[in-house]
Amino acid sequence: MPSNRTLFISAAFLALFIVVASVVVITNRPDPNARPYLQIQGGGFIFNYRVAEMFYGFTARIMRPISVGTIIEATFEDPAGGDPIIVAQRIGSRVPTVMVRSPAVHGVEKDKPYDVTIRLIDRDDGTEMARYERTFSSNIGEEVMPKRPLTIGPGYHKPPPE
Numbered sequence: 001m002p003s004n005r006t007l008f009i010s011a012a013f014l015a016l017f018i019v020v021a022s023v024v025v026i027t028n029r030p031d032p033n034a035r036p037y038l039q040i041q042g043g044g045f046i047f048n049y050r051v052a053e054m055f056y057g058f059t060a061r062i063m064r065p066i067s068v069g070t071i072i073e074a075t076f077e078d079p080a081g082g083d084p085i086i087v088a089q090r091i092g093s094r095v096p097t098v099m100v101r102s103p104a105v106h107g108v109e110k111d112k113p114y115d116v117t118i119r120l121i122d123r124d125d126g127t128e129m130a131r132y133e134r135t136f137s138s139n140i141g142e143e144v145m146p147k148r149p150l151t152i153g154p155g156y157h158k159p160p161p162e
Contacts, residue, residue, distance in 0.1 A: 035063050035064045036063055036064075036130065036132075037063060037064055037120050037129060037130045038060040038061065038062060038063060038072075038098075038118070038120060038130065038132065039061045039063050040058055040060050040118065040132060040134060041058075041059045041060065041061050041097070042058060042059050043056070043058025043059065043116070043134065043136050044056060044136045044137075044138070045108060045136065045137075045138040046101075047138075047144070047145065049144075049146060049150065050149065050150050050151045051149045051150075051151065051152075052145055052146045052147070052148055052149045052150070053104045053149075054104065054106075054108055054142070054145060055101050055102045055103060055104055055105055056101065056102050056105065056114070056116075056136055056138075057074075057099065057100050057101030057102055058074070058099075058100060058101075058116065058118070058134065058136075059098070059099050060072065060097065060098050060099075060100070060118070061096060061097050062095065062096060062097065062098065066091060066129075067122075067123055067124075068091065068092065068093045068123075069090050069091070069123035070090070070091045070120060070121065070122065070123050070129070071088050071089070071090055071091070071120070071121040071122075071123060072088070072089060072090075072091055072098055072100060072118065072119070072120055072121075073086065073087070073088040073118070073119045073120075073121055074086070074087045074088075074102075074116060074117070074118050074119075075116065075118075075119075076102045076114070076116050077114040077116065078105065078107075079105050079107040079108045079112075079114055079142075080106045080107035081107065085102050085103065085105070087100055087101070087102060087103075088121075090123070100118075106142060107142060108138050108141060108142045109138075109141050109142070110139065110140055111137055111138070111139070112138075113135040113136070113137045114136055114137065115133070115134075115135055116133075116134045116135070116136060117131065117132070117133055117134075118132040118133075118134065119131050119132075148162075
């Protein structure tokens with residue numbers, strides 16, 4: 001049977017081990033504020049040949065807590081050469097991902113990179129919280145798009161003859 005002194009020493013070593021292990025875990029834990037706000041998970045051009053429309057966009061995963069109502073703003077380069085296309089939307093509550101897309105675009109060239117700037121803007125004071133730069137390119141050009149929609153309406157009905 002172990003003596004009281006042996007039990008005391010064992011308990012002291014166990015307590016010391018728990019304290020040291022806790023310090024190691026706490027000091028080696030990554031800082032949650034060091035992570036980026038967003039992780040851009042995908043993006044590119046979408047060609048919907050049925051309705052003769054193309055657009056581009058991306059999906060962003062929220063990586064650290066942000067306030068409801070924070071604005072995600074994307075500035076898309078206009079493939080037709082006009083002014084940049086700016087799309088802004090508020091982030092709702094408890095959404096793990098945000099999808100942002102441009103309105104319909106024209107003039108897309110195959111394999112040409114198009115710049116996109118993504119900004120996260122504070123809902124209260126309008127300051128920029130984060131900025132991400134990306135380029136997207138298409139593996140096909142606008143020349144493959146039909147001149148007019150092949151279908152119309154939600155049921156993809158045939159359009160009237162020309």
